[in-house]
Amino acid sequence: MKLNVAVLPGDGAGPEVTAEAVRVLDAVASRFGHAVNVVTGSIGGHAIDTFGTPLPDETSAVCHEADAVLFGAVGGPKWDDPHAHVHPEQGILDLRKRMGLFANLRPVRAYPALVNSSPLKPHLLEGVDMLIVRELTGGLYFSRPKRRWTTSRGRRGVDTLRYTEREIERVLRVAFELARRRRKQLTSADKANVLESSRLWREIATELAADYPDVEVDHIYVDNLAMQLIRDPSRFDVVVSENTFGDIISDEAAVLSGSLGMLQSASLSGLPGAGKPRRPSALYEPIHGSAPDIAGQGIANPIGAILSMALMLRYSFGLEEEAVAVERSVEAVLAEGYRTPDIAGDGGGVVGTARMGGVIAGRV
Numbered sequence: 001m002k003l004n005v006a007v008l009p010g011d012g013a014g015p016e017v018t019a020e021a022v023r024v025l026d027a028v029a030s031r032f033g034h035a036v037n038v039v040t041g042s043i044g045g046h047a048i049d050t051f052g053t054p055l056p057d058e059t060s061a062v063c064h065e066a067d068a069v070l071f072g073a074v075g076g077p078k079w080d081d082p083h084a085h086v087h088p089e090q091g092i093l094d095l096r097k098r099m100g101l102f103a104n105l106r107p108v109r110a111y112p113a114l115v116n117s118s119p120l121k122p123h124l125l126e127g128v129d130m131l132i133v134r135e136l137t138g139g140l141y142f143s144r145p146k147r148r149w150t151t152s153r154g155r156r157g158v159d160t161l162r163y164t165e166r167e168i169e170r171v172l173r174v175a176f177e178l179a180r181r182r183r184k185q186l187t188s189a190d191k192a193n194v195l196e197s198s199r200l201w202r203e204i205a206t207e208l209a210a211d212y213p214d215v216e217v218d219h220i221y222v223d224n225l226a227m228q229l230i231r232d233p234s235r236f237d238v239v240v241s242e243n244t245f246g247d248i249i250s251d252e253a254a255v256l257s258g259s260l261g262m263l264q265s266a267s268l269s270g271l272p273g274a275g276k277p278r279r280p281s282a283l284y285e286p287i288h289g290s291a292p293d294i295a296g297q298g299i300a301n302p303i304g305a306i307l308s309m310a311l312m313l314r315y316s317f318g319l320e321e322e323a324v325a326v327e328r329s330v331e332a333v334l335a336e337g338y339r340t341p342d343i344a345g346d347g348g349g350v351v352g353t354a355r356m357g358g359v360i361a362g363r364v
Helices: 014-032 045-051 057-065 089-099 112-117 165-181 196-211 222-231 243-252 303-315 320-335 341-346 353-363
Strands: 002-010 035-040 068-073 103-109 129-135 147-151 154-158 185-190 216-221 238-241 264-268 282-286
Touching: 002 014, 002 045, 002 057, 014 035, 014 068, 014 303, 014 320, 014 353, 035 057, 057 089, 068 089, 068 303, 089 282, 103 165, 103 243, 103 303, 112 320, 112 341, 129 165, 129 243, 165 185, 165 196, 165 238, 185 196, 185 222, 185 243, 196 216, 216 222, 222 238, 222 243, 238 243, 264 303, 282 303, 303 320, 303 353, 320 353
Parallel strands: 002 035, 002 068, 068 282, 129 238, 185 216, 185 238
Antiparallel strands: 103 129, 103 264, 147 154, 264 282
16 A cells, blocks of 8 residues: 655654654555655744745645645744744644544553553553543634733633534544444543533433444543543543543543653544545644754654554554554563653663664564
């Protein structure tokens, strides 16, 4: 199979970790007999400096022609001026909108080799293997009205939390389908005791459950979920929530894996059929951000980017065996004691970004 991939390294540590993801992708292609065509595009702060916009037309064209997009990170102190007309983050937000990406998948797994890298007690991490599905295009981040203003009584600000039935239903169906492929357990997080949008969310989730009788569904208030993720994380299989809640709980869940650098994500416009790439329908990225404090030092953890690439193999190309090969390689390397600084709490052998990527590529 020919894998046409757009790579958007972005800013900060983004270029460092995406380079290692591509290295592992090349190793996968070599082992399984695939051809890889990688085209690079500029986005974020780098694109602002070069083109004057965070998402150049050239980059959009590259993404449109590709079967999948592998993204690094955007942002950094250089572009933090609040008075600037453009910001790096606009690039990824605009790209998600243009690609119609509405479902963000964030797998969270506690690796046995990293139990001492997490602040939680090891026994709490046994069996942790969940998938958080976050709605990506609605809610507080995008709804209107959204503004700040000043009155005679002081400064004010407003954000609006709005959802339509269609927005809620489509992401819930993705979550139901994914639960069907896993342990058939779906937890829907909301704040239905307070918010009208959450009452609508719960109502629609309850209605859709009739279409998935094989999936066990439970509802949980998001504040209780935040507590249970720490008290009893292994109880969860697939968790689905609206945009803001999903953003918060998925970052909280990062402690279960030991570091943000371990977590991957996929942003989808739906679930592609096996072996039938949908173009453009998916963007894959680690969730750790641009990490400007360590950018250029060669110590960023590339595992989140590498595992994001494994998700790309699974969801955009239907290559399950190849995806599992990458995931098992990561697990084997961790079991052998290789560590980047962010996960070195257990005293394993500390290596840099390139060394970690090279070792994982060598185990594929």
